[in-house]
Amino acid sequence: MGVGDVSKRILLGRKLRSAQLGETLLPKRIALPVFASDALSSVAYAPDEVFIMLAIAGAAQYVWSWKVGIAVVLVMAAVIASYRQTVHAYPSGGGDYEVATVNLGRTAGMTVASALLVDYVLTVAVSISAGANYAASAIPSFQHHEATVAVVMVLLLVAINLRGIRESGSFFAVPTYLFMFAILGMCAWGFLEMGTGTLPMAESASLEITPKEGWEEPLTTFGLIILLARAFSSGCAALTGVEAISNGVPAFRRPKSRNAATTLLMLGMIAATMMMSVIVLAKQMGVRYVDPHELERLTRDGVPLPEGYDQHAIIAQIADAVFHDFSPGFYFVVVVTGVILVLAANTAFNGFPVLGSILAKDGLAPRALGARGDRLAYSNGIVFLAAMAIVLILAFDAETTKLIQLYIVGVFVSFNLSQLGMIRHWSRHLATERDPAERRRMIRSRAINAVGLSLTAVVLVVVLLTKFLAGAWITVLAMAFFFAVMRAIKGHYDHVERELAADETDKALPTRVHAIVLVSKLHKPTLRALAFAKATRPNALEGVYVSVDERETARLMEEWDDRNTGVPLKVLHSPYREVVRPIVEYATAIRQANPRGVVAVYIPEYVVGRWWEQLLHNQTALRLKGRLLFTPGVMVTSVPYQLRSSEIAAEREAREEHRVRPGDLRRGRVDERRDRQVPR
Incomplete structure (x- = not known):
């Protein structure tokens, strides 16, 4: 349970189920x-x-x-x-x-x-x-x-x-x-x-x-x-x-x-x-x-x-x-x-x-x-x-x-x-x-x-x-x-309801799916995103890397060739050290070349368990998703990779959920929680 959840619990008390409205x-x-x-x-x-x-x-x-x-x-x-x-x-x-x-x-x-x-x-x-x-x-x-x-x-x-x-x-x-x-x-x-x-x-x-x-x-x-x-x-x-x-x-x-x-x-x-x-x-x-x-x-x-x-x-x-x-x-x-x-x-x-x-x-x-x-x-x-x-x-x-x-x-x-x-x-x-x-x-x-x-x-x-x-x-x-x-x-x-109303044109399939996997390093999250992208069977698949440092770029290309992923790597050079803009412009260019097609962008993301870790990871991914959401014909998919801290947080949350609290016996909730005990 994070600091925000603890503070909320202290100020407002335990959560109530919808069934407890009465x-x-x-x-x-x-x-x-x-x-x-x-x-x-x-x-x-x-x-x-x-x-x-x-x-x-x-x-x-x-x-x-x-x-x-x-x-x-x-x-x-x-x-x-x-x-x-x-x-x-x-x-x-x-x-x-x-x-x-x-x-x-x-x-x-x-x-x-x-x-x-x-x-x-x-x-x-x-x-x-x-x-x-x-x-x-x-x-x-x-x-x-x-x-x-x-x-x-x-x-x-x-x-x-x-x-x-x-x-x-x-x-x-x-x-x-x-x-x-x-x-x-x-x-x-x-x-x-x-x-x-x-x-x-x-x-x-x-x-x-x-x-x-x-x-x-x-x-x-x-x-x-x-x-x-x-x-x-x-x-x-x-x-x-x-x-x-x-x-x-x-x-x-x-x-x-x-x-x-x-x-x-x-x-x-x-x-x-x-x-x-x-x-x-x-x-x-x-x-x-x-x-x-x-x-x-x-x-x-x-x-x-x-x-x-x-x-x-x-x-x-x-x-x-x-x-x-x-x-x-x-x-x-x-x-x-x-x-x-x-x-x-x-x-x-x-x-x-x-x-x-x-x-x-x-x-x-x-x-x-x-x-x-x-x-x-x-x-x-x-x-x-x-x-x-x-x-x-x-x-x-x-x-x-x-x-x-x-x-x-x-x-x-x-x-x-x-x-x-x-x-x-x-x-x-x-x-x-x-x-x-x-x-x-x-x-x-x-x-x-x-x-x-x-x-x-x-x-x-x-x-x-x-x-x-x-x-x-x-x-x-x-x-x-x-x-x-x-x-x-x-x-x-x-207006939104009228705009979202389904019609016959919505049955048409895209003529082509061009998938790109964003690459920052060749590590487990990237490999998982590549595997998931392959499983979707797109018409075209490539990794995309934004180059802001020549030595880092050369090292990544060498690792990519050694790993032999079977997926080509596209390097976008960014002389002004921007990361988000080159990717958005590249995805837009692909879409313009094939207006009836779809560009699928896969973004590897870390899943962390502590609130302060959120400040240290995924910031570029958040900005990128915010920009890509406004780009027509571009689908954004987050591919999560759970770090150890997220597993610890999930286990702690599960123990908290099934812990018997004061008053639960009187309210008849103890047996219900025992029935839902999660094996350790």
């Missing part, structure tokens, strides 16, 4: 934190965004906060109800993409796919950047290095997810459940204090908020509508991540659809309860919260706050007040909130690779995205997502306030097309269904999707109107870029 499927208790961490983590910043938007016109507008929260929850309920229909109708894991493609056509499906790809990348970038900023506020040495910290966090998540969805799910389950316990416990205690009349005020309750320029006058009806629309669109960040479950249905245990639908329902109930609890408590405790870049709008008794004032997040302010006599409770809430912001990116690391694999099967993405790795995860998709997220993090220097403006647009585009596709799906089936009970169920499902479409369409319009100039235009451009790339990839694969 062992990686998730029960509901693990699937909830795996697929819901993104949606649940939005509780840490969605209320903040609502209060920031309302604060534009002053703290008096906080009276609308709980009403905005209810509007967001209603949209969330409609979306979750709609997606419960989707996971039952399309359990293969395509989610919005499959629904749109099947019911609305390829263009709609590609639009949804581009929106989801952008949203997944933004999920990682926003969540990790928020976690990095949270870490920088707690650890001073991280300040001004947030981008570096974020990149390290992304790489850590990559390593965890490459170990497989089951192991990564177990890793993320505990923090996610701790976050739910912390927020719900904090809110329950706060409501208990509110019921007994002992609810304390937040640390910022004594502050005043100066309205932004242009919002100082009393609001008109139109101005109020604009303000509430902006607050509502920002609060809809709480819906990001809801679609991940519909894309990850194949990762659930059977019955997959039912388990996915149940997990969706649990997610909706928990997220709605947490968000509304935080908003109501923040309003009752007098929280004052503005854009972190506009702290000068906060005053106390008309006096600006001192330089360097630290505005704590809403959840931190609530926890500080609720647990004023119990500091461990405050630190517990703050710590798990920071952790969940980082782990929220795991939702994207589970949804993106599955979507990428489906796009690869449909020819819309590189086929490498459809290949499972050693741990049965879609490793290439995980690495690709991480790379794009890192680029985004570095480009925006891990500033969450800039990245958050890019959010939401993509996910609501997919919401709308998915709901429209589901309406078409039910209408098509109703045209042929005759069973009354089944028709009633389909009509009910179509009505649910129609309500979902109506609400998500309104939200998309509001989001585009309120966020387009603030940065959402970048998301639209990114979606257009992915759409164009997918169309180009599909066109390339279709």
Whole structure:
């Protein structure tokens, strides 16, 4: 086993057989934190965004906060109800993409796919950047290095997810459940204090908020509508991540659809309860919260706050007040909130690779995205997502306030097309269904999707109107870029398929086969290549040697005559000491002299067993093969010669393969390995 294999085994664990795919499927208790961490983590910043938007016109507008929260929850309920229909109708894991493609056509499906790809990348970038900023506020040495910290966090998540969805799910389950316990416990205690009349005020309750320029006058009806629309669109960040479950249905245990639908329902109930609890408590405790870049709008008794004032997040302010006599409770809430912001990116690391694999099967993405790795995860998709997220993090220097403006647009585009596709799906089936009970169920499902479409369409319009100039235009451009790339990839694969299609001309045999064996020295690899070439019975056979030194050439020709191989030796003189070019030009000349013939080039190669030996051998052969592959009518054949180190490596690999490892007896693999023991 080489150094690379050892490192890979340490980082990722043992390889898993394809037959063990069932062992990686998730029960509901693990699937909830795996697929819901993104949606649940939005509780840490969605209320903040609502209060920031309302604060534009002053703290008096906080009276609308709980009403905005209810509007967001209603949209969330409609979306979750709609997606419960989707996971039952399309359990293969395509989610919005499959629904749109099947019911609305390829263009709609590609639009949804581009929106989801952008949203997944933004999920990682926003969540990790928020976690990095949270870490920088707690650890001073991280300040001004947030981008570096974020990149390290992304790489850590990559390593965890490459170990497989089951192991990564177990890793993320505990923090996610701790976050739910912390927020719900904090809110329950706060409501208990509110019921007994002992609810304390937040640390910022004594502050005043100066309205932004242009919002100082009393609001008109139109101005109020604009303000509430902006607050509502920002609060809809709480819906990001809801679609991940519909894309990850194949990762659930059977019955997959039912388990996915149940997990969706649990997610909706928990997220709605947490968000509304935080908003109501923040309003009752007098929280004052503005854009972190506009702290000068906060005053106390008309006096600006001192330089360097630290505005704590809403959840931190609530926890500080609720647990004023119990500091461990405050630190517990703050710590798990920071952790969940980082782990929220795991939702994207589970949804993106599955979507990428489906796009690869449909020819819309590189086929490498459809290949499972050693741990049965879609490793290439995980690495690709991480790379794009890192680029985004570095480009925006891990500033969450800039990245958050890019959010939401993509996910609501997919919401709308998915709901429209589901309406078409039910209408098509109703045209042929005759069973009354089944028709009633389909009509009910179509009505649910129609309500979902109506609400998500309104939200998309509001989001585009309120966020387009603030940065959402970048998301639209990114979606257009992915759409164009997918169309180009599909066109390339279709073109290649047409070009490779067999026809009658492919039955014609070459008129002549001219074989050449490349010679560097007259040793065992060369003699083996000559013997193999003779066995193929070509029309012409010759050895080819590139002369760069006259004495070496004379010695080789003498050895060639003494050996009497029965094969003529062609010497190509190279005054500029090039090796590859003369051979390519010679093979090309032979092909041009007989266009319907074939030139077969046999290259002797050493097979070595150690990684560092690869650097010392076969470099010229690699360059030569790379050039000859682009030469029409030239066939390249490698003739391997195994050195002793390769035999040792093969024996070591065989012993490793059949070695009984810890846990094999429990898994029932010992007898299987004994049956396959290789005699020494």
